Amino acid sequence: MDLTQTTTAMLEGLHDPANEPVWEAFDLRYRPIIIGFARNLGLDEADAADIAQETLSRFVHEYRLGKYDRNRGRLGAWLVGIARYRIATLRRDRAGKYNIQGDSVLADLDNDERLSVIWEDQRRQQILRQAMDELKTRTRVEPKTISAFEMLVVHQLSPQNVAEEMGMSVHDVYLAKSRVAQKLRDIVNAIETSYDEEG
Amino acid sequence: MQSSTADGCPERAELESWINTGAIDDAIGAHVQQCEQCGAAVDSIRSDNDLIQEFLGANSDRLSATRNNQEQIPGYEVGDELHRGGQGVVFKGLQVSTRRTVALKMLLQGRFATSKQRLRFEREVEVVASLRHPNIVTLYESGLTTDGQVYFAMEFVDGQPADDFLEDSSWNSRQILGLVSTIARAVSYAHQRGVIHRDIKPANVLVDDEGQPHVLDFGLARNLDEPLHQEKGATAAGEFLGTFAYAAPEQLSGKPDDIDVRTDVYALGIMLYEMLTGLRPFPGGGSISEIISNRLEREPQKPSKLTGKINNEIETIILKAMAREPERRYQSAGELADDIDRYLEGLPILARSDSSLYVLGKMARRYRRPLAAALIASAMLLTLMVVLVLVIIEGRFERRSKEQAYEISRRISEALNLRGEASADMGLPEIVSVWKQKIQDPEFQIPFDLRTMLLREYGKNELELGSREQAIQTLRTVLQMEQSIADDEDARSVGIAETLHQLGRVEYANQNYREALVSYYLPALEMRTDILGEDHPDRIMTLQHVGATKRRLGMFDQARLDLEEVLRIRQGLGDTNGIINAMNAIGFIHEDDQAMQEAHDQFAQVGDLIRQQHDSVESLEDDYRYARALHSLARCQTNLGRYGQARENLDESIRLKQQKFGPRSETVALGKIELANTLLLEGGDPARAEMVGREALDILAQGAGRPEDEARTLMILGRVLVQSEQLDRAIICFEQARQLLKQSLGAEHYKTIDATHMLGRARLDSGQHDAAEALLISALGSQDSYPEPSVERKQDLLSSLVRLYTATNEPDKARIYRQQRDTMSDRIGISE
Structure with missing residues (x-):
């Protein structure tokens, strides 16, 4: 897998539903970031993995429908938007299933700036992690x-x-x-x- | 300087160790300042170190296993890792010389501390190490590892952090009060020796097996390299929230000089609050500046409102300890401990709740503006009543009011020369039925087009008045008449298109969306496009209806495209009201499509557009669409977890609706339902959530509302009650909701299934296993027969059944449902 394939190139490739490698590359790049993002907002490992799954499939769905317009904002912001809603839904469902108690420690999803800081931070961490693999192998x-x-x-x-x-x-x-x-x-x-x- | 290079510069190794350990060799420091080459080298080493540090942080989970700790601390054998946090790692260790077990804490940042910080730190450690108290974790020593990283060796306490301990224990409030009193006495002991903790929080108190607290990390908060507000980043985020939650206003406002023993008293107050209520007094989250301004400006939620465990006296103690101004707090931790003990011994406490004069003054300050607004409002009462009447006359939803219908009929009667057959004292229904007969009478000679048009108007009126069955009959008659005269089934005319459009509206109102779309709206659209052209307002209207109907059918993407076309054309025409309408419709589609961010942006734009249409606050507030836009916006915000914003918008929306339609109108109730939902999800104020929900219910009970709204309110109330552990009352709510939904939507509808599920869960949790089983099984059955089964809903139901059979100790059944649930998860693949 080419670590330096640009996101732009990936997005081009995603238009073709049969282009498995590009989907994999995209997945590899963004799934860990979303998981880290969700974990950071207080979700446990399993929930964070679910959120990442839902966010990515939702993104690809919307992307193929042409809903993602790069002029409207960065990809990260778009993914944050989707993930934020999924997380809120999860919490709401949990509320329905009575599991919310003492959740005040959970970060509120109110704050765009903070979410984007967390996202950027996770993205940077992901890059540093990829860098470690790269350092060892290449x-x-x-x-x-x-x-x-x-x-x-x-x-x-x-x-x-x-x-x-x-x-x-x-x-x-x-x-x-x-x-x-x-x-x-x-x-x-x-x-x-x-x-x-x-x- | 030893071992320098020929040109007098220190060697690289010297520079590295000078940077790393902050060695106090200021000869090197002086040299680096003068020597360009060494200055550059130092910069480059620092930048390497920063990158490496970042790199290690990001890969810590993968690297920690390989860490070679034995090398690190001379004189200690380093054992298992006990805790890893944002500030450092704690290992169990053995001091070789004394063979005593210790806890070794290594600071992450310590390695790069400056020499000044290190000196200050060492002085502080000396003082802290002199503290000897059974409830303070003794610090034995601190030093540098072989690599120049700061470590502490301290007393090893086999215990849990206080928050974890309380979560696992079933301590009552008296025991908790006793615990906090003991902690406060330990803190007071340190204060008397000149040591302030600065970072008291449950995580810094270990509770041992005997329930004795041990306070950790005395006086060290300041030495963690960074001031509180500079902490940032992912790994520190949890810790950072935790620390902020206990920080006193003087810490948050960045006035380090104001920090004294009362800062610790404040943190003890917050801790007591949290331990007794399970909640923090100030909502967490938000940006740092929000947290700070919250803390500096807002009063905490009264703890007695959150739990029945807190009486007046305890509340007074808590609120005094955590008063915003240090001079209003207990002046020492000892005073706090004394007052808690007095309470526990049944003696009167010394703290007094705020005097009424003080409260009054504070109120006057806080509410000065709202009070003035209220006075103006009462002066406007007369105006408002006039406005209300006007609103009723004009019709709220662009529908024709009865008066207008009457006016139309009257004119038509005149035109048709019905004076002899209809009299002035006839009611509207009588008049219209008279003229309907007249129109259909073949003997009555009027032009064909006028006849069909009048009959169609009649059908429209029937629809407006809610007689949908009659409206369908009338409109179908019109359609047949029009098609027969054209002698062609494919006949197209402006009239036929209009009739089709109206039939579409009736079927839409009947919720026969597919019929409305396929049989009526789409043919009408085609005709109007051909005959009238793309931009004709009638064609645009039909297109808007097509979009709305597709939305109901779940065809979100197509619906969105249709409405975007509507929007585009209206933007070209500069039809602002039409634009607002279309944008609203697009917002609803996004919302149904669960694209909440887009829906949110759409409604926000709608709000902006409406605002732009008005040049005064009064006329804006009088525009019902504005209150509605705020309501929609808030709903999206709730879905996005932005509860604070949602609450503000709902409060405003409800206020405007109350102003316009009166406090007990249905639309106000709808706002309150939404608000109750937001409060429920936010979780901080169950009492208010319940109250708001009840108010909504009360309005709906007047009989004005739809049963579904009433049911939704009951569901929300039920959940609020579950949250506050009032299962019996929750069960009543869920039961009522279920009955209402069953009657109005049928047992098979997903909302009914949800209600049945919730009822089952509540009965399960209150130990009524048989009843719960019957409900959950029946919900599962209904779910399976539901035409559009939702995977999540079914999984949730299966989870509840697993939970039930685990509770009833029937592992075989539990296993079956668990397997079912887990197989479903496997089936949700990523591929589209």
Whole structure:
């Protein structure tokens, strides 16, 4: 799957109901964001997964009917709009089934600005997660450099320990960190560009 | 400076550790400030660190398992993770030298703290570590991990956070009061040693097996690098709400100098409120600025209104502790504890509720404007009554009123020279039936077109007056007459198109939507398009009806296209009223199609358009369509979960309707139903939801309303009552709703099924298992025979049955229904 396929290209492809790969790519890109978004609004894992499913199928339905007009707003805002309604419906149904008690902790859906902040945040997280996969599988950074980075940053070993273990100088450990960080930045920027949601 | 490079610059490793640990080697700091190269290096390391930090946060779930903790804290063996939150991770640990079990808390941000922050932090830790109290979690020490991350070692308490504990326990209000009193005494002890907590909340109080509270994290709130209002982001969102919920006004308004022991008293008050009512005094959510302004301006909901467990004295204690102005609170945590204890011992409490003079003053300040408005309103009463009469005369829904019908008949009578056969003291029905006979009388010589036109008018009047069966007969007669004279079944004429259109209206009113569309509206549309052209108002009217009928048939996309065409043409004609009409209709389609955001935008535009038509507030408020647009808008907002906005719009809409049609009109009742629904879903004010629902019911009981509206109100009321655990009363409501719906819509209708389901659930929850079983099984049967079965509805029913058979301990039956339900889930695929 090409991580850097632009959202615009995906949306083009979605017009063709038989274009499975593009649907998959779209799904892969947005499902985790919607799930994260819903989780952030206080839904549990199962509910968040349902919301993502409903939101995506609803979106594709509306998109194919030509309801989504890129001039009207960003894709993210559109998806937030659909998800928001689904979440409100879920809560309303829950209210019917008596499960609402102490729900005041749940964020209110009133606030557009806040919802879009949460969305943006989830989108960024998704990009960072994709970046991790990308870093491991695709880039031409030496494995030793990656290992040093992982030991230092992820496992949080001291630079001296990493240097000993990897047989390099402390200076090189820090260089490895800087090199991987730069690579990470490039990947993140590339993916970020592919989310060309501005329309 | 050791180990510098040849040109005097520190090595990269030195720069990194200078940045990471905030080491106090200011020689490096001074150098970096002067050296361009090192300055750039530091910037780049910082930006790497930021990215890495963000990256780690986003991937924390995938990375935490690989974390190598043993390396991190010298002198401790790090064990299992106990808790992970926005601020840090807590591990169980063992201090190697003493072999005592400890809790090790590592701060996420600590690693990047500046040296100044670290110094301040270390001083604070020293003071906090000196606190020794059985209800305060002792801090043993803090330090830096091998990697320069801040950690605390503290007393390990085997317990649960207070909110979880209370959720699992069945503590009564006296026990809760006792708990809070103990917490307040511990807080008071710390205050006496100069330590303010600043972040008291249930999550920071652990309750052990014996029910003893232990307050955590004393005095550390300020040291978490960021001031409260800078916290942000996804992982911190829950925590952030939690923290805000207990923050005192002086914390929220950004006046750190005003923070003192009374800030903790405030948080204790909020905590007591929440523990006793299960709710927070101020609605959560919204933007930070909304939360802040809410807290700074609004009075909390009175706790006694939320639960019967709170009497006057407890309420007085709570409200005094959480008074907005610090000087009105208890002046110390000790005073709060004393007053709680006095209450528990049956002694009179010292706190006094606000004096009536104070309350009066406050009221006057708060209500100055509304009071003035009320006075003006009463002066306008006379005007209003005149307006009311005018409204009745003009007809509310663009229908012809009886008076107009009479006027028409009178003129027609004159034209037909019926004076001899109809007299002035005849009622309208008599007059019209006389002239109907006359028109149909073949002996009566009038031109054919006039005859059919008059008869069609008669049919229309029958429809307006509600005699739909007669209207159909009359209009069919007209149609036959018109078709026979043309001698052609495919005959087209302006008259035939009009008759078809009117027949469509009758069938629409009869809810025979398919018949209305296929047999009447569509042929009428075709004819009018051919004969009159695209832009003719009659053709547009038929098109609008076509769209409305398609909506009823669930053909939302087509309906929308039709109405968008209507809208486009009317926009071309500059017909504002027509535009508003069409936009409203499009809004309803979106709403039925569950595209709530679009519906919302549409109704908002309708509101704007109406507003633009008026140049004064009075004339705007007098325009019924405005109140209706607000009502529609609010309904969408409720569906979108924007309860606050919905409530405001409904309040306004109801006010306008009351002003125009009187407080007990049906349309006011409809507004109140919607408001009750919003309040129910919002959940914060069940008492008001019930009250508003009852008011609506009361109006509808006058007999003016449709039984479905009454049933909907009863359903909402039932749910409110369930929420406040009054199952017996809820059952009565659901039962009544079910009867009403059964009579008006039939047992098979989905609304009836919902009512049966709800009734079954309520009976199940109140332990009436047999009755519940009968109801749920019958609802399931009706659901299966419903022509358009809804997957969700059926799944919900199956879930209720699973719940029932779990309660009655019949696992085999429960399994069958569970399987059914789960197979249904599998079948809902993503593909379109």
